[in-house]
Amino acid sequence: MSERKRVVVVGAGFAGMSVAKKLAGKDVDVVLIDKRNHHLFQPLLYQVATADLSPAEIAWPVRSIFSRSANVSVFMGEVTGIDLDGKRIIGGDRELGYDFLVLATGAVTSYFGKNHWARAAPGLKNISEATDIRKRLLLAFERAENSEDEAEKRKLLNFVVVGGGPTGVEMAGAIAELAKQALSHDFRRIDPRDANIILAEGGPKLLAAFPDDLSDYTQKSLETMGVDVRLGQQVSDITVEGAKIGDDFIPSANVIWAAGVEVPDLKDWTEKPVDRGGRVIVESDLSLPGYDNVFVIGDAAHVKWGNDQTVPGIAPAAKQQGKYVAGRILDVLKGQSTPPFKYSHAGNLATIGRHRAVIDLNGFKIKGWLAWWIWGLAHIYFLIGIRAPALVMVQWVWSYLFRKKGARLITGSDAQSKP
Amino acid sequence: MSERKRVVVVGAGFAGMSVAKKLAGKDVDVVLIDKRNHHLFQPLLYQVATADLSPAEIAWPVRSIFSRSANVSVFMGEVTGIDLDGKRIIGGDRELGYDFLVLATGAVTSYFGKNHWARAAPGLKNISEATDIRKRLLLAFERAENSEDEAEKRKLLNFVVVGGGPTGVEMAGAIAELAKQALSHDFRRIDPRDANIILAEGGPKLLAAFPDDLSDYTQKSLETMGVDVRLGQQVSDITVEGAKIGDDFIPSANVIWAAGVEVPDLKDWTEKPVDRGGRVIVESDLSLPGYDNVFVIGDAAHVKWGNDQTVPGIAPAAKQQGKYVAGRILDVLKGQSTPPFKYSHAGNLATIGRHRAVIDLNGFKIKGWLAWWIWGLAHIYFLIGIRAPALVMVQWVWSYLFRKKGARLITGSDAQSKP
Missing domain, CATH: 3.50.50.60 (FAD/NAD(P)-binding domain)
Incomplete structure (x- = not known):
């Protein structure tokens, strides 16, 4: 009608x-x-992968967002x-x-034609992938605690992140914080601080879109946090045994792919x-x-x-x-014309870890704790745009500021499966 | 040594x-x-199944609870x-x-020898089962919205809960609230309020452990909320097509088993x-x-x-x-003797829905909103016993009181699978 x-x-x-x-x-x-039935706040997805946040804290049912908009129908x-x-x-x-x-x-995650790497090196583009990575990371420590075999233990405590863009940097930093801080007192037979976190980037620097000094700061910060940053190193193979990076084969049960999308x-x-x-x-x-x-x-x-x-x-x-x-x-x-689309670039921003981030506002550069707070506020601003109730925002900020690694659950039917 | x-x-x-x-x-x-790696606060598990709470809100890594107790080792x-x-x-x-x-x-969930019912009628004893039920419930509404077939739509909007104990009562009440309230404005082609929620109990009353008047109150409350309570009706078959309850076959894509454990x-x-x-x-x-x-x-x-x-x-x-x-x-x-174990029974308590619960304190009976608040406070008291930080408690209470159905995510690799 x-x-x-x-x-x-x-x-x-x-x-x-x-x-x-x-x-x-x-x-x-x-x-x-x-x-899917939900809108995902992708920029914080890595925090689901590293057990900082629960899926429901960064994803909302699409139809509930348009609940009161009678002219919008949602179909899954x-x-x-x-x-x-x-x-x-x-x-x-x-x-x-x-x-x-x-x-x-x-x-979606792209393996540049090497799709068989996907099984051993999950990407990070949706909630299933993020909870899969979370399970792998947490199980690695559990299995290392259970293991009697030094080589297996080493393999379980080697974490390899492939790709030095914002996602790779965030993942490497967050895994370092998980291992070196959040879990540090929780085990009796292993010391999670012994974990090796390797960040492999094929290009000459991290965060290619950023000015050199911010890339350098990012690299130094990660190194201070205990991450082994390897630049100019191509990844030539990934199996369930580990990853070939440059000339080294790194035995690892935990390879994470943050190298590309298509x-x-x-x-x-x-x-x-x-x-x-x-x-x-x-x-x-x-x-x-x-x-x-x-x-x-x-x-x-x-x-x-x-x-x-x-x-x-x-x-x-x-x-x-x-x-x-x-x-x-x-x-x-309305029968009106429209001027061409014009992109307005506010800047680039990436977080390295708690109280460490880098921002490039078209040449105006900020780094360290100030950048981290701006990063946090920017995300809150965008989140408010999605989910109206201010109460929910308060809860989210609270949760993010005060709750550390609160979502460390290993769930799913194969929660006990052996590697 | x-x-x-x-x-x-x-x-x-x-x-x-x-x-x-x-x-x-x-x-x-x-x-x-x-x-598993987590301690589960089982009494609130049904709220994960009905999308009120996220898994991480009712489960905590065991080893983090004993992080500072050097004489306690945790193994998964x-x-x-x-x-x-x-x-x-x-x-x-x-x-x-x-x-x-x-x-x-x-x-664990017991099907009294009918283990083949498990596939069509999941139980509710762990987080995987709860998120599985959540996915089924939410997908049922999504599929009904998509369906052109009236019989299929009816089957998708028929919800059958088997077992009239506390878990069955809680589930039936929470599904009614989900369908009749939380989702009521979210669809365009179906009205979630048309959902039929059937609670089937083989015995003569709901909540067998409670006094008759509280069982009656529970039944009347559920009926007010739109639940079809069927007492004295045996379930004789469950398939993916539905459930045979007494002499009726109820076509249903959503049968939930709350009838027994072993x-x-x-x-x-x-x-x-x-x-x-x-x-x-x-x-x-x-x-x-x-x-x-x-x-x-x-x-x-x-x-x-x-x-x-x-x-x-x-x-x-x-x-x-x-x-x-x-x-x-x-x-x-210490070489000392110990008197035999003596159980001290504080009472029975079950919740029906928001602001409706029943409590039997060894004969002292409470029902309605007062019982609901006591139920809530009792759970907070027990939760404090598990997870020390008071801040976390505040967050949980906040979340429980103010956030309605905040965890309505359909996730997992078969999120799109057809029934």
Whole structure:
């Protein structure tokens, strides 16, 4: 009966949520589809992996966020293809028509063709992966405490993080804090402080997107925390026995992959040009070439920035794109034109450990405890944008500031499985 | 080098923890073994199943609780047998000698021989089972929202709880609150308030251990909340299609088993008499007949109470037994005698829903909101006993009072699997 236009948004990450939020209450029907039932605050996911936070502290049911937005419907389901000319998305044996389509499907862990490494070296892109890593890390210490075999013990207490970007730095720092501080008094036969944490980066420095002095500070901080940083070292093999890094084989039961991501599916679905990482190369209004009613945003999109850069895959960029596309759709409905998308880069920011972080605000550099507090406040600010109740925020801050490694649970049916 | 006696405690539930806590700092070596790494606050487990609480809010790493108790070692591992005469416990290919052994291994869900019902009707005894139930409940609503088939929709929105004891009552009440309140505005194509919640009990009343008027109150309260209570109805079959209750077959994708527990393994390990539920019939000092250095306590023990009753399987009883056995061991080491164990019953207490509970304090009966607040305070009191920091308690109370269904996450690798 309604003659309202239907906007289908695929993906409930930062980009997709931002579209749906801006269109909530407007004169369009919004259908938001995700294969999971929750929106994930990805920047804190590593803290689930290192037992600082519980999954429910950084993820919220999508439909509860839009509970009071009558024009937004949420579906949990998987999209398997698109009929661009028929204006329909396909999900298994079902289909759904759209007037506008926004693809905000995000990225997944990429092993650069070495997919068999995945079993031994999980990535960190969703809650299942994070709780899997948490289980591995905690079980490693439990098994080392139980072991009578020195070589096995060594293997269990060697932690290898592959990739020196923000996620790798955060993981290495958080594992160091777990081993050297949180667990330090909890065992009787091993000393968790004996754990080796190795951070391997193929390039010449950590945090490639940052100025050299902040990269140096990051490296020195990690080294002070007990992390063995290895730069310019390629990882050439990963098995359940360990990882080959440069010329060394490091026996390790705990390899974590933080070296890359890729965009699945969109090349097949759209049959349009993608970049090396599978990101769809979009027009200046973030639309799919040839289809001005279809948009690709967030980590899934290759968006030009200035002359020789692309917009980075970070939350603020995804949200800007989401807001832009929502505005663009409203403009089209009003018959108005829209200026091209323009990315506004606030800066780069990465945390190393408690009271240690680095921030580069377009050349204005901050490091140490001040940066850490700014990092914390920035995250709280973004979190408030997702989950309205201020009470919940207070609880989260409380929990983050005062509760150390409160989520050290090993659960799941194979909680006891041997390595 | 140490000539200290070794006390091995198997199981880190209320009973085992209570032994280890009382022996912490004493002149004995305590080894506490559990197949999981966490102590679980079982009485609130149903709130994990109904998405009120996260696992980490009701479970704590055992070893962190004993972090500062140098004479207590914690091992995560599974015991597979006991050599009573050789004073050794066996775990796979390893063994460990003891001077005193305390078996506090607890109970597991029992299907009374119908183990094939387990797949369609999970029980509620550990965190994995609770998160499994949570996933099923939440997915049922998601799938109903997606479904075009009225019969399938009906099956997805029929919830059957088998067993009218405290766990069954709590589950039925919490599912009713989830469907009729928490989710009521979150869907567009179904109305979660249309969910049917059926509570089936084979006996003539709910909460068999309670006085009749409190059982009646419980039934009327559940009915007000929209639960269909069916008394005197045997469940004769459960499949993935539904459950046969009395003469009715109820199509349901969500059957939850809260009808019974049993004690595994101890009959085989001890070769001593057990009762119908597998509980070991112990001496008046809770020792195993014939072995005065081996004790069985908690849900695993059949302990006489008065003339014709046994001590109930509730947390306060388990803790009393744990304290008693720790005292008994210390007495033996001092060459002192110990009076027989005497159970002191404070009362029975069950919650029906928010602001509705029943309490029977040895004949002094309370019901309604006052009982609910007493129930809440009693749980906080017990929780304080486990996890020292008062700050954490404040957080928990806050969370419990103000956060509604905050843990509505569907996670796990089969998060999208079809029914």
